[in-house]
Amino acid sequence: MIGTRQGRTPEVTVALPERAERTPRPGASRHDVVVVGGGHNALVAAAFLARAGMRVTLLERLDAVGGAAVSASPFAGVDARLSRYSYLVSLLPYTIVRNLELVVELRSRPVSSYTPVRRSGADTGLLVERRPGAATQDSFRKLTGGEAEYRAWTRFYEQLGKLARALSPTLLNPLLGRGQLEALAREEGAGQAWEWVFEQPIGAAVERFFGDDTVRGVVLTDALIGTDSWAGDASLKQNRCFLYHVMGNGSGEWRVPIGGMGSVTEALHRSAVDAGARILTGVEVTHIEPDAGGGRAEVTYRDREGAEQVVQAGYVLAGVAPAVLTRLLGRGGAGAPQPQGTQLKINMLLDHLPPLKSGADPHVAFAGTFHIDEGAAHLSQAYKDSHAGRLPDPLPSEVYCHTLTDRSILGKDLLKRPDVQTLTLFSLHTLPGGATKEEMVRAAVAGLDAYLEEPLADCLLRDAHGEPCLEAKTTEDLQEELAMPGGHIFHRDLSWPYAERADQVGKWGVETGIDNVLICGAGARRGGGVSGIPGHNAARAVLDRVADAGRRRSSGI
Template identity: 45%
Template sequence: MPHDVVIIGGGHNGLTAAAYLARAGLDVLLLERDDHLGGAAVSADAFEGVDARLSRYSYLVSLLPKRIIDDLGLDVRLVRRRYSSYTPDPVDPERGLLIDREAGAGPDSMGSLVAAFARVGAEGDADAWNDFYADTARLAETLFPTLTEPLPTRAEARALVGDDAVWASFIDEPLGRTIDARFTSDLVRGVVATDGLIGTFTDLDDPALDANRCFLYHVIGGGTGDWDVPIGGMGAVSGELTRAAREAGAELITGAEVLAVDPDGRVRYRLGEGEGEHEVTAGTLLSNVAPAVLDRLLAVGTADADARAASSAIAPRDQPPFSPDGPLDVPPVVRERLRQLAAPEGAQVKVNLLLTRLPRLRDASVAPEAAFAGTFHINELESQLSSAYATAARGGIPSPLPCEIYCHTLSDPSILSPELAASGAHTLTVFGLHVPHRLLERFSNDELRSQLQAAVLASLNSVLAEPIEQVIATDAAGRPCIETKTTLDLEEALRMPGGNIFHGPLSWPWAEDDASLASPAERWGVATRHPRILRCGSGAVRGGAVSGIGGHNAAMAVLEASVVA
């Protein structure tokens, strides 16, 4: 008896889809390769003998809609950070730009903002800042609600925004051109620009507009663009989704490595060591793995089907379109290079630290508790971002390395034991930009990890009044509590090709005007070339980040198709 739905991958999107579909009465089986559920949205004891549950990969929430939280009855609590960001001036680290939300809400909000900008010689950009983010607020309030609805067309999305100048600035023109036209300060330009570069290796002026798409998703979350801290860490989010799926009746199997997928609904998987292979079938398959991973599974599944057909004297199916992993008669070295060129590419390094206390800043006018409470930008002048991109494109490691820091424990100390929290300890998450996966062509992963960790610490130290090494805690074995994850580490741990945190290039959150929207899967942005296989993860249209949107939309497409049928 086939299942109604088999979901490949137990990340947060797969769990979201499982919960919706099981609640609708469908027979749902979810297969997860790892020994736990949640994918990148997990919390972990990263350091031996230290009672600190870190959000190891994903760390903030912006795009998770309240609709999903309410629909599934999730006990997910999010806290808004008072401080938006702090950016020390790399030219003079004894001064910096602190964006305080509370100061911006008072009767003298404009005066407070001008004063903050004046500290870095950018008082003339204060009005531009307000105007710029009023425009992004317009995008957020009009576009975010569409993410859990059938895809609008480009023309419909533009009509919803209702402002041709805003549309042109953020959708039609390269992001760098828009930023340069509206701000004069190199520092302010850099603070704005980083939202277009997180996890995306591109130049701000590239006409391909990859930075624009990345920027758009960063500023529309929740209808406000705010990035919130999940109480209890990211594991609390995936834990609630797991509970909702299980209580709804979905069968969730861990330790199940999917080996092959057939367009006719067959899934072959291996369950644990020495337990052999299993095969299940389903009316619909939902793929919560990266599109490139699905393609590989389909290539194996198609070969399996052809072998079955040959043994039964049935004509083999048509071969899928060309893939660098396909059975072409080309030298292996050429095939491997084609595969690398076609694969997604991440461009970041993630460093988790546990500190005995927050470090002192060279900017004595700002308390560390304020500076680290929002997003802490280091060496992210627009000119530094441009230089870092050029260096990395030539195969080098940028110096200084542009970095962003986030401190979970200033907003939510619950991820630490009471004793650890009382001691003054804090976690830091550092996200280094412009370190593309292609650097592994020059360095081994161990070499790259070591060099990137050193680059991150050096970038941090350039704005601190004391070396960060002096406040890094030690684990039970006396080792520094620092964990560095390269793109290859992400690929191996999470099956994200090239360490790309979005599973591939981001798409606009709408359909082009000439796109086919004939099927439910097409209307919801989850279609593949195979009618029985839908995307439900970050590779779907409007995928990316911890949002549950891919899972929600895949579930809606399945349910709509069942009603139509």
């Protein structure tokens, strides 16, 4: 594979036409900040700004805040609160949890991953513990026939750990230049990992390090979750996805939110409200109008009765996707590339976990990430199939069981049944148009069934209407329900965590080209995932500007 420094991600820039200073609309309520959208990042921004003493109003289209970071009881008559869209947490910094005094618990899973494998007519598998030890080493040896792959795995992730420790602390600070960030990585001894991730397609390093197709695939899945790409993509967008999956809090560990993802949103909501933020739900923002001088903006929305309301503020923070912000600003966006998600999400409730053909204990195998048909060669073919308008067969996906780590999401009646478990399935390379929703679900279930001794259908609980407890969400569902363009879970392709131009150094990566309109959602630089980082950084950008304006006034400038 050819090394490259390509892959620059565009900034969110919205140009305004020249216009005169406008007279504020009579009767409009006034605040310091209006936050558009009520996802977890928007709540982080609202909480930080309200705690700083600013008058904050948050406007959310849905009847509840949280966006994709919510829990729900989707099965009639069944008391189980499942993480409906997002489901694990890695990138949420301890600093945000501490400074907002959030009452949240993120619990480690005992297993990192298990990958069932069928070779030479026999079923086996690869187990990777959260902290790889004797069981992991033995599993590598049995699968690959020696020690080389396990030693390579250890060296590879030791280097990535150094890179994560170097870069993770920078995410809550103003942007550094690429050279500055590289220097930090090299000081930490992560120069080799920097080259793997920042200089060439990640597939090149994976091919050099590992010889086994299954091992290669397990590594590469972190580069492809929610990202339409492949191992050798010269744009390096798969590398950016990989980086964010291995960088969280300096360890890259993905943990289970106790109480479900909704518990994270509930803690953020309490923090914002307790600090004095005004939060309105069931209201839809229809237009954002900044003035030419950048000192004020008007936000128009429809209230619950359908009446048009206007609120004025010095700053507008957009927790919506960049493409949605462009529309709200009246800039159209025609001709701009549209984001496109690649996944199918399935939530399930089972009366017991099915046994595996490999003989592995399902309580171990499903405790981490259970990889299905994600060998490197098949991931490459699945990408080609999806771009040819076909549903990959088999469909690469991964599954995990929340309740093996946290049973608090089950109601008291279900808690009396120790065998009841949840399963969450998330597919890769599932572009719209290749199949119907029903066909996608059948393909995903068939892929899992191929490794089970008992069909999944025989394990599913039934709801009050006798229907199987299985709920599926496609990219079209995410677009319709959460206003995520193309169902892209990161709002757009992830960006590098550094300034790509000299004039961005020292800024926060939330700027839009309009002085008092900032991005606080996943589409910001250093966005994506359940992290709160864009919300924190947008709040810091506002506070920095307010402080700078105060200094200028006091000095008579």
